[in-house]
Amino acid sequence: VEYLGFDDQGAGYTASAEMFGLAATTVLMTFIAHRLNWRKVVLISVLVMFFANLASAFVSNLDTFIALRFIAGLGAGSLVSLSFAAIGLTSKPDRNFGLMITWVLVYGALVLWVMPLAYELTGMTAVLLFFALFPLSALPLIQYMPASGEDQLQSGEAGTSLAPQFKIMALAAMLAYFTAQGVVWAYLFLIGTAGSLSEQAVANGLMLSQFAGIGGALLAAVLADRFGRSIPLAAGILGGAACLYFIIGEFSFPVYATTVIVYNFLWNVTHPYLMAAMASFDARGRVVVYAVAMQMVGLAIGPGIAATVISGGTYVNVNILGAVLFTLSFVLVLPPVMAQLKLSR
Structure with a gap:
C-alpha cells in the first residue's frame, strides 16, 4: 500500500480482485479441465501470470492495477488447480501433497521475511518483476505434466472409482473444512487481542505457528499412507476443533502461542491427507479439481459467515462455528475414506 501510493481501501480491492480471479478459474476448471490439454493450460497460465505481473510493475493507476491483479489471479487459479490434480x-x-505444501509454506515464509528489505532496497517495481519472472521457472517442467487426467488412469487404490454419493460427501467435507479455516483464520489475530494479549504478542504467536505448519506438512510427507488416512484425518480435523476451546475468553501468551502452533501444525498435517483422499476417489483426477474449487470457495466465504456470528465484541461464536464446521467435515469425509479403503483391498 505504502510503496504503491494506494490507500487501505485500494489495497483491499486489489487483494479481493486477485483472490476472485484465482477462485474463478479454480471453479471454471471443474467444468472444463477434463476437456483440455493440461500442458497447454499450464503454459498459458504461466505466461498470463508473467505478463500481468510485468505490466503491474509499470502502472500507477489503481483501477488498472486492480484489473491486472485480477488477470494474474486467473492465471494462478488454473495453475493451482491442475498442479493439485497432477x-x-x-x-x-x-x-507428494505433503512435500508440495511444505515447499509452498517455506516459500511463503521466505517471501514474508525478505519482502520488507526488498521493498526498502529495490522498491515495489523490482518485487513485481521478481513475481513476473518466478513463474517462468515452471516452463522447463511442463513437459513432465500429464496431458490430461483421462490419459493417466491410476491402478490400485484409485483405479476403482468411488460411488457418486461418496464423492459428493467428500466434496462437501472439503467445503466445510475450508470454510472452517476461513472462519477461524480471519479472526485468529482478533481472538488473541480480545483475549488480553498485545498485538505484538499475537503476531509472535502466529509467526511461530507458521514454522509449525511447515513441520506438519513435512510430517505428512514422511508418514505418507503408513497409518492410512482415517487416523491422521481424525487427529488433524478433530484436534484442530479441540484447539479452539483453549482460546475462549482471556488467556496467557503461552496458552495462545501453544494453541495456534498446534492448530497450524494439525491443519498442515490434515491438508495433504485430505487432498490425497480426494485423489483416491477418482482415477482421472477430476475430484481433486473439484476439491480445489471447494477449498477456494470455503476460504472465501468463511470470513463473511464468521462476521455474522460475532456478538458484543467477543469471538466465542467464531470458535464454536469453526469447531462445528470442523466436526461436520470429519463426519462427511470419514464414510468416503472408509468406503475407498474397502474398494482398494
Whole structure:
C-alpha cells in the first residue's frame, strides 16, 4: 500500500480482485479441465501470470492495477488447480501433497521475511518483476505434466472409482473444512487481542505457528499412507476443533502461542491427507479439481459467515462455528475414506 501510493481501501480491492480471479478459474476448471490439454493450460497460465505481473510493475493507476491483479489471479487459479490434480495422479499422493505444501509454506515464509528489505532496497517495481519472472521457472517442467487426467488412469487404490454419493460427501467435507479455516483464520489475530494479549504478542504467536505448519506438512510427507488416512484425518480435523476451546475468553501468551502452533501444525498435517483422499476417489483426477474449487470457495466465504456470528465484541461464536464446521467435515469425509479403503483391498 505504502510503496504503491494506494490507500487501505485500494489495497483491499486489489487483494479481493486477485483472490476472485484465482477462485474463478479454480471453479471454471471443474467444468472444463477434463476437456483440455493440461500442458497447454499450464503454459498459458504461466505466461498470463508473467505478463500481468510485468505490466503491474509499470502502472500507477489503481483501477488498472486492480484489473491486472485480477488477470494474474486467473492465471494462478488454473495453475493451482491442475498442479493439485497432477499430484493426485502420482503413485504416492500423500507424500507428494505433503512435500508440495511444505515447499509452498517455506516459500511463503521466505517471501514474508525478505519482502520488507526488498521493498526498502529495490522498491515495489523490482518485487513485481521478481513475481513476473518466478513463474517462468515452471516452463522447463511442463513437459513432465500429464496431458490430461483421462490419459493417466491410476491402478490400485484409485483405479476403482468411488460411488457418486461418496464423492459428493467428500466434496462437501472439503467445503466445510475450508470454510472452517476461513472462519477461524480471519479472526485468529482478533481472538488473541480480545483475549488480553498485545498485538505484538499475537503476531509472535502466529509467526511461530507458521514454522509449525511447515513441520506438519513435512510430517505428512514422511508418514505418507503408513497409518492410512482415517487416523491422521481424525487427529488433524478433530484436534484442530479441540484447539479452539483453549482460546475462549482471556488467556496467557503461552496458552495462545501453544494453541495456534498446534492448530497450524494439525491443519498442515490434515491438508495433504485430505487432498490425497480426494485423489483416491477418482482415477482421472477430476475430484481433486473439484476439491480445489471447494477449498477456494470455503476460504472465501468463511470470513463473511464468521462476521455474522460475532456478538458484543467477543469471538466465542467464531470458535464454536469453526469447531462445528470442523466436526461436520470429519463426519462427511470419514464414510468416503472408509468406503475407498474397502474398494482398494
